[in-house]
Every structure is written in structure tokens, then in C-alpha cells.
Amino acid sequence: MNKLNNNSSFPATKIDISSHAFSMQDIQTLEIFLAIAVFIMIHSLRQKKYHGLPVWPIVGMFPSLIFGLRKNIHEWLTTTVIHQNGTFYFKGPWFSNVHGVVTSEPRNLEYLLKSNFSNFPKGDYFRNILKDFLGDGIFNADNDTWQKQRKTASIEFHSAKFRQLTVDSLLELVHQRLIPVLEEESLKKCEPIDLQDVLLRLTFDNVCMIAFGVDPGCLSLGLSEVPFACAFEQATEATVLRFLTPTCIWKTMRYLNIGVEKKLKESITGVNKFADEVIRTRKKELALEDDISKHKSDLLTVFMRLKDENGNPFSDKFLRDICVNFILAGRDTSSVALSWFFWLLDQHPHIEEKILEEICRIIRERDVGELKKGPVIFRPEEIKKMDFLQAAISETLRLKYDLIASHSIIYVKTSKVAEDDVFPDGTVLKKGTNIIYTIYAMGRMEAIWGKDCREYKPERWLKDGRFMSESAYKFTAFNGGPRLCLGKDFANYQMKFVAASIMYRYHVKVAKNHPVEPKFALTMYLKHGLKINLIRRDEAQLHKYLRVKC
Numbered sequence: 143m144n145k146l147n148n149n150s151s152f153p154a155t156k157i158d159i160s161s162h163a164f165s166m167q168d169i170q171t172l173e174i175f176l177a178i179a180v181f182i183m184i185h186s187l188r189q190k191k192y193h194g195l196p197v198w199p200i201v202g203m204f205p206s207l208i209f210g211l212r213k214n215i216h217e218w219l220t221t222t223v224i225h226q227n228g229t230f231y232f233k234g235p236w237f238s239n240v241h242g243v244v245t246s247e248p249r250n251l252e253y254l255l256k257s258n259f260s261n262f263p264k265g266d267y268f269r270n271i272l273k274d275f276l277g278d279g280i281f282n283a284d285n286d287t288w289q290k291q292r293k294t295a296s297i298e299f300h301s302a303k304f305r306q307l308t309v310d311s312l313l314e315l316v317h318q319r320l321i322p323v324l325e326e327e328s329l330k331k332c333e334p335i336d337l338q339d340v341l342l343r344l345t346f347d348n349v350c351m352i353a354f355g356v357d358p359g360c361l362s363l364g365l366s367e368v369p370f371a372c373a374f375e376q377a378t379e380a381t382v383l384r385f386l387t388p389t390c391i392w393k394t395m396r397y398l399n400i401g402v403e404k405k406l407k408e409s410i411t412g413v414n415k416f417a418d419e420v421i422r423t424r425k426k427e428l429a430l431e432d433d434i435s436k437h438k439s440d441l442l443t444v445f446m447r448l449k450d451e452n453g454n455p456f457s458d459k460f461l462r463d464i465c466v467n468f469i470l471a472g473r474d475t476s477s478v479a480l481s482w483f484f485w486l487l488d489q490h491p492h493i494e495e496k497i498l499e500e501i502c503r504i505i506r507e508r509d510v511g512e513l514k515k516g517p518v519i520f521r522p523e524e525i526k527k528m529d530f531l532q533a534a535i536s537e538t539l540r541l542k543y544d545l546i547a548s549h550s551i552i553y554v555k556t557s558k559v560a561e562d563d564v565f566p567d568g569t570v571l572k573k574g575t576n577i578i579y580t581i582y583a584m585g586r587m588e589a590i591w592g593k594d595c596r597e598y599k600p601e602r603w604l605k606d607g608r609f610m611s612e613s614a615y616k617f618t619a620f621n622g623g624p625r626l627c628l629g630k631d632f633a634n635y636q637m638k639f640v641a642a643s644i645m646y647r648y649h650v651k652v653a654k655n656h657p658v659e660p661k662f663a664l665t666m667y668l669k670h671g672l673k674i675n676l677i678r679r680d681e682a683q684l685h686k687y688l689r690v691k692c
């Protein structure tokens with residue numbers, strides 16, 4: 143040491159102190175780190191053997207979930223569930239409620255959604271998160287409260303009057319608002335527009351017309367902000383954050399009225415203010431009993447004319463909950479699906495070509511004179527005949543759709559076991575277990591869709607050129623059993639009508655280098671929207687398909 147000190151250009155005392163400190167502290171620290179590393183290694187190796195995902199003390203499988211959330215949660219969940227042959231047990235932190243069986247096995251889904259439906263209610267976790275915003279509306283209700291709304295709404299959704307309302311309101315929105323907005327945007331040749339935003343405005347206005355019987359006017363030239371729509375959007379986004387926040391934390395924030403909970407409260411107040419005003423006005427209109435009010439067939443009017451089990455009219459709060467729930471159900475589902483549809487078409491030009499051929503073949507059945515008369519407006523019976531378009535939209539939903547429903551922290555749909563049970567695949571379910579199923583993963587399972595499951599292939603839905611629907615327990619985008627999406631037929635009609643009306647007039651080109659990734663929201667939005675340029679189809683191009691002489 144002395145020799146070293148003598149030869150060194152550094153002062154001897156300094157070297158002595160630092161090397162002593164190094165050996166004392168660092169060996170201890172190293173020992174601790176080494177012990178932790180060995181523990182982690184042994185622990186993860188042991189856990190992997192049983193569950194596929196490491197289970198840590200206190201936090202359970204949460205680190206793996208955080209890892210998944212940082213990357214692409216949909217793909218992470220898909221890989222995990224496939225690796226586990228369709229079903230696995232997810233264990234969250236001990237202080238949370240995030241535990242449960244994750245499944246993507248169609249037999250289990252059929253059992254849960256249909257065969258033993260009554261044993262799988264939505265449960266408190268999901269209901270508590272959504273209660274402030276959705277109250278006791280259909281999405282958030284179980285048992286009698288759900289059944290009462292479902293029955294009435296179901297009769298209404300299948301009535302001729304209501305169907306006419308949906309057809310008329312959509313026709314008006316597409317031809318008087320959507321096409322003029324797109325036309326204006328197409329003239330600004332270089333600037334791309336966000337098609338997702340435009341479609342969200344369209345479906346928001348449309349579902350408000352159906353639920354409330356009023357048009358908030360979100361989709362209009364200039365695309366200005368509408369306070370009710372903004373409040374609705376903010377309330378939805380703030381509610382979704384509760385899925386990512388431990389219950390005790392968001393409840394404390396709500397109590398103290400701070401942060402995102404304060405924003406949520408303010409936006410819910412905005413939504414309620416609008417709804418209460420509509421309800422007040424409608425009551426006055428109905429009291430007049432004039433011709434206009436007699437012919438109204440929106441959901442609010444229908445429920446206002448009914449009485450509860452005691453013969454009393456429904457309370458304003460109950461009426462508000464019903465409408466808000468329907469708006470949530472129909473606000474972004476179809477528009478987000480349509481946005482992914484146009485993105486997929488951009489990637490698969492031969493599919494766009496086939497759809498255009500089909501649309502023009504159907505129009506060709508009209509009189510030549512009629513075709514030359516004015517703008518083409520598709521009729522319901524023509525939309526019905528568009529099998530290839532229906533197949534391309536269903537294929538989009540299979541590959542690009544996911545939804546947070548019921549109580550869960552991830553893009554999934556869940557229920558809670560009411561009594562001990564066993565899934566058809568042998569998974570034992572203790573009373574109170576959360577059941578989580580992932581719509582996105584189910585669309586990508588080789589076991590369900592075959593080796594080409596990741597390819598966009600509308601043809602898989604066609605038999606002899608006709609569209610064939612799939613079992614609701616394999617294709618779960620619209621749910622199945624007694625809680626099958628009430629708006630399924632309407633949504634399909636809406637998506638086909640909008641897609642055909644746009645495609646007939648424009649080629650939709652996704653802007654160069656536009657980033658595309660999913661967003662963590664109630665429905666699987668495109669995180670950065672869908673920036674597109676519209677290229678007007680010229681007559682020569684259309685005539686190629688229409689084969690008519692000008």
C-alpha cells in the first residue's frame with residue numbers, strides 16, 4: 143500500500159479513506175442487491191412454472207400489467223391469453239380489486255353470457271366506477287333495473303316508427319351535414335382532416351336525435367365545439383381514469399373535490415344541465431298534446447309516456463340516466479369502428495375496389511334516368527344488399543375493436559360470479575371472482591379464426607357471395623345472450639350507410655406518415671385520430687363501375 147502510495151501522484155490519505163469506504167458500504171449494498179436479484183430470479187422462475195406471469199409479493203401480477211400498459215395493452219393481453227391456452231388467473235395487488243379469471247374461450251363465453259347468465263352479474267366494482275356518470279342506466283344496471291329498461295327499449299328499437307326515425311335522422315345528417323363538411327374539406331387540397339373527429343361528431347348528433355329527440359349540431363361547417371358534447375367527452379375520459387386508479391385514491395379525490403375528480407364533477411354537471419333542460423322542455427311539449435309531440439318516437443318521449451310499477455311517471459333522474467347511457471353506447475362505437483375501417487381500406491386497396499364494385503352494381507339496378515337526376519342517396523333496401531361491405535365492416539370489428547365494459551381495468555368485458563361455478567373448460571370459479579374477457583384477443587386467436595387470423599380478409603364472412611354472421615361467442619364485438627348490444631342492427635346500418643355514401647364520392651387517403659396506434663379509452667380510438675385527404679371520384683371512374691353512358 144505504501145509502495146503504491148509512494149508511486150502514486152494522488153495524496154496517500156485520500157486513497158486510504160475512499161478505498162476503505164468502498165469496501166465497507168459497497169459490499170453490504172452488493173450483498174443486499176445480490177440477495178434481491180436471486181430472490182427475484184428464483185421467484186419469477188417458480189411463478190412462471192405455474193401461471194405464465196410472475197406473481198410478486200403484495201403487487202401480484204401488477205408489474206406485468208404495467209409493462210403491458212406501457213407498450214400495447216391489447217397485444218400484451220392477446221399474447222398472454224394465447225400462451226395460456228385461452229384462460230388464466232390474473233392476480234392484482236392485494237389492496238386492489240383487480241383479480242380475476244381472464245378468458246377468451248368461446249365455450250366459456252357462451253356459458254357466461256347465455257347458459258348461466260344469471261350467475262354472472264356485472265357487480266359492484268364496475269358499477270361504482272360508472273355510477274356518478276351513468277347512474278342506474280341500462281349499461282350500469284343489473285337485475286330488475288336493467289330488465290325494465292331493456293324490455294322497453296328493446297320493444298322500441300324494433301318498432302317501425304323508431305326504425306324510421308333512425309333512417310330519417312341518418313339520411314339528414316349524412317346528406318345535409320357530413321357531405322357538405324367533407325366537400326368543403328376536400329377543396330382544401332393539401333390540409334389533411336381528422337376523419338375520426340368528423341365521424342364522432344356525426345354519431346354523437348345521431349344518437350342524441352334518437353335518445354333525446356334533439357340535434358346538438360356538433361357536425362356542422364367549421365366544426366366548432368359544442369359545450370354538451372365537450373362535457374360528455376370529458377366526463378367519459380375522466381371516468382375511464384378511475385379504472386387505472388386504486389379505488390381508495392379516486393374516492394378520496396372525489397371527497398376532497400380535487401384533480402381529475404373535480405373535472406369529472408364539473409363535466410357531469412354540464413351533461414346533467416343539458417339533459418334536465420331537454421326533459422323540462424319535452425314535458426311542456428307533451429302536455430300540449432299537439433301533432434308534433436304525438437308523433438315523436440325518441441327514447442326520452444317513449445319512457446316519459448310510460449309509468450313505473452306503482453303507476454307513477456319515471457323520475458327525471460331515471461329519464462336522464464336512460465338517455466345518457468344510450469348516448470354513451472352509441473356515441474363513439476360506430477365512429478371509431480368506421481375510422482379503423484377506412485384505415486384498413488387504405489392498407490388494402492383491392493378491398494376498396496371490391497366494395498366500390500358492389501356499391502355500383504347495386505346502383506346499376508336503378509333506372510338510368512334516375513341516376514342522372516341528382517346526387518345518389520342510398521335506400522335502406524340497397525344498403526341491405528351490400529354483403530361485401532357488411533363483411534368488410536365485420537372484419538374490421540373482428541380485428542380492430544375493443545371496449546371497456548363492466549368492471550375491469552383493461553380493454554375487456556367482465557362479470558362477477560354470484561355463486562361458486564365451473565367453466566366448461568374446467569376452470570373453477572369461486573363466488574365473487576371477476577371474469578374478464580377480451581374482445582380484441584378473441585379476434586386474433588388461431589384456434590377460432592384459423593391460421594390467417596391476423597389478416598384482413600372480408601371473404602371469410604361470405605358464403606356463395608352472401609354475408610354469414612358468426613356465433614356471438616366467437617365474434618364478441620356486440621356481446622351476446624340477454625345483454626346483446628341493443629343497437630347492433632342500427633349500428634350496422636349506420637356504418638354501411640356512412641361508408642357507402644363516403645366511398646361513392648371520395649377516395650379516402652390516409653395522410654403520409656400519420657402515426658396510428660390505439661388509445662386507452664372506453665372504446666379503442668385511434669390515439670392520434672385519422673388524418674386523411676379526400677380525393678373526389680371523377681365521373682369516368684364511377685362510370686367504369688356503373689357502366690352507364692353519360
Ligand code: HEM
Binds near residue numbers: 281545548627
Ligand atoms: C360498432 C358499434 C357498436 C358496438 C361494437 C357495440 C358493442 C356493444 C357491446 C359489447 C355491448 C355490451 C356492453 C356491456 O354489457 O357491458 C353493448 C351494449 C349496448 N349497446 Fe352497443 N355497440 C355498438 C353500437 C351501439 C349503438 C349505435 C347503440 C345505440 C344507439 C348501442 C346500444 C347499446 C345498448 C343500449 C347496450 C346495453 C345493452 C344491455 O346492457 O342490455 N350500441 N354494445
